[in-house]
Amino acid sequence: MKCKRLLGAVMAAAVLVTSLASCSKEVNYTPDMAEYAYEDGAPSLRDVYADYFQVGAAVNPRDFEEGTDRFKIIDKQFDVYTLENDTKAENIHPAEDEYNFEATDQLVEFGEKYDKTVRGHTLVWHSQCPDWFFCDENGDDVTADVLVERMKEHITTIVSRYKGKIDTWDVCNEVIDDNYGLRFSDWLRIIGDYDGDGDNYDFVEIAFQTAREADPDARLIINDYSLEVNGNKAVTMYNMVKQLLEEGVPIDGIGLQMHIDYETDVERMRKNFELLAKLREVDPDFVLEVTELDLSCFTSNDNSTEKEITEEFTQQFDAKYCEVFNLLMDLSEEGILDTVVFWGYDDGSSWLNEFPVEGRTNYPLLIDRDLKFKSAYWNLMNLPRQREAGETQSQEAE
Ligand code: XIL
Helix, strand or coil: CCCCCCCCCCHHHHHHHHHCCCHHHHCCCCCCCCCCCCCCCCHHHHCCCCCCCCEEEEEHHHHCCCCCHHHHHHHHHHEEEEEEECCCCHCCCCEECCCHHHHHHHHHHHHHHHHHHEEEEECCCCCCCCCCHHHCCCCEEEEEEEEEEEEHHHHHHHHHCCCCCCCEEEECCCCCCCCCCECCCCCHHHCCCCCCCCCCCHHHHHHHHHHHHHHHEEEEEEEECCCCCHHHHHHHHHHHCCCCCCCCCCCEEECCCCCCCCCCHHHHHHHHHHHHHHHHHHCCCCCCEEEEEECCCCCCCCCCCCCCHHHHHHHHHHHHHHHHHHHHHHHHHHHCCCEEECCCEHHHHHHCCCCCCCCCCCCCCCEECCCECHHHHHHHHHHHHHHCCCCCCCCCCC
């Protein structure tokens, strides 16, 4: 068990009150320990969950500025970092002969300097991917051969540059359709059944094989959303990955984006994840990662822009986070999950403020717009201790 470093003089009184504990799991975390997430005495999510999984967040280049409040927060709270947008094709490879590595280089430098895990997001995706990949000089579709070559060049150039430095790659993102089968993206439409073997998984196969050749030690992930609630999608993912693993395609794990909301059914989530975890029968080292966790204050059929955050709602929101983290700790104990990454860390910067409803204000994360810890943070900080003590889950931070 990883023991927490001493909390420091300012915290000493609080620690004494809470039983002279030396290990993080014995501390009762209370909101008076730190109001702002960047305070020196703030506790750390990654320390508290160290026995279960690494905790991470999507970040942006401004977060790497040493000495800033944002830097202090990300350094203290997380072990794993994904760039929210900068490693996507439209930013890193905007034109065929133009790469822009600056931000991803910064991520990697930060990771090396502070000994952090870094993720590359993402190599093959239908979104935020420039049209030049798919078009010739007349604006017509390129042939399958040309697109395969462009995809290989893109993957090889980027993954080799960061060989041994980017730990994990979201090689393919969102390739499963919401209703049935694979998403009919330009990748699928143009490459299709490239090897003529009767399935159309070929662009996925080639992407993973190319990434493996470029960095044999990187963890290679296939990432998607709604796998926790959409049974068809989970089954399609399971069937595809099972076949590909049996054919020797180097997929190391599935990335569960987990853009969920305060009403998401956690028991259904458990069933879907149990199905995906069966891929261990094919590859005993297969993993699941949570890659983009946030918990919207709006359900998917709600188009409103404002939400009244009542005390009752906050309790429901906090309880849902705890229910989800209990499931994630169960998966960790089963040995299938070792990474949980949030999509951002403060409500003010979350993509869910404008998506999917323009002008919306959302509150999906653990730190508020003023960079203060929310009650959900304190609830999650106490959860492992309560779980190990066999206490029923408390919805209230004291
Ligand atoms: C989102 C970013 O957060 C936004 O800033 C951007 O405008 C659109 O993309 N699934 C993914 C992420 O895999 O890359 C998306 O990120 C969120 C959904």
